[in-house]
Amino acid sequence: DAKTTQPTSMDCAEGRAANLPCNHSTISGNEYVYWYRQIHSQGPQYIIHGLKNNETNEMASLIITEDRKSSTLILPHATLRDTAVYYCIALTQGGSEKLVFGKGTKLTVNP
Amino acid sequence: NAGVMQNPRHLVRRRGQEARLRCSPMKGHSHVYWYRQLPEEGLKFMVYLQKENIIDESGMPKERFSAEFPKEGPSILRIQQVVRGDSAAYFCASSITGTETYEQYFGPGTRLTVT
Numbered sequence: 001d002a003k004t005t006q007p008t009s010m011d012c013a014e015g016r017a018a019n020l021p022c023n024h025s026t027i028s029g030n031e032y033v034y035w036y037r038q039i040h041s042q043g044p045q046y047i048i049h050g051l052k053n054n055e056t057n058e059m060a061s062l063i064i065t066e067d068r069k070s071s072t073l074i075l076p077h078a079t080l081r082d083t084a085v086y087y088c089i090a091l092t093q094g095g096s097e098k099l100v101f102g103k104g105t106k107l108t109v110n111p
Numbered sequence: 112n113a114g115v116m117q118n119p120r121h122l123v124r125r126r127g128q129e130a131r132l133r134c135s136p137m138k139g140h141s142h143v144y145w146y147r148q149l150p151e152e153g154l155k156f157m158v159y160l161q162k163e164n165i166i167d168e169s170g171m172p173k174e175r176f177s178a179e180f181p182k183e184g185p186s187i188l189r190i191q192q193v194v195r196g197d198s199a200a201y202f203c204a205s206s207i208t209g210t211e212t213y214e215q216y217f218g219p220g221t222r223l224t225v226t
Contacts, residue, residue: 099144099204099215
């Protein structure tokens with residue numbers, strides 16, 4: 001599975017959009033981009049995933065560049081409860097299925 | 112639909128004792144994963160099981176750790192003769208079979224403290 005690179009930390013004002021970038025320049029054609037987050041001491045939470053097209057659900061939007069070398073997770077109206085560590089993971093469909101968590105991005109939403 | 116359940120939520124064991132951690136997957140899910148998070152560290156994969164089968168145990172320590180997911184009942188992660196270094200949060204996740212992609216849904220974790 002491709003390695004992903006994320007900024008260590010980011011800040012965002014409450015009510016504003018939080019845009020979390022992820023670089024996955026070595027991603028292969030059958031690897032999906034998954035996003036999870038871990039709010040302090042809780043179990044990780046699945047957010048969204050995509051292959052090539054942009055995706056949106058009730059939690060977030062995922063924008064994947066045309067060359068698939070990077071993506072951005074967008075939380076449209078961040079709240080204090082969105083403060084968490086966000087993980088971007090490249091995962092091969094039908095592969096081992098184990099999630100390899102890197103260090104992620106610590107997002108702090110400020111009032 | 113209840114989420115992934117783990118019990119106990121907190122477990123204290125003395126060095127040398129056994130720890131048994133239980134995980135009940137979401138209804139309809141037949142894949143179970145165990146992850147460990149040591150204090151101030153990231154989440155690390157331990158083992159992936161389907162009913163009655165261990166599919167990938169590449170992250171399991173070679174000694175003292177074992178896992179099972181029987182035909183009936185929860186998945187069990189067993190740690191024998193615990194040591195202080197086993198103190199960590201252990202998370203279980205489950206996923207559904209038969210779909211194209213594999214979102215994993217995590218439980219609240221079991222915090223193991225070895226004294």
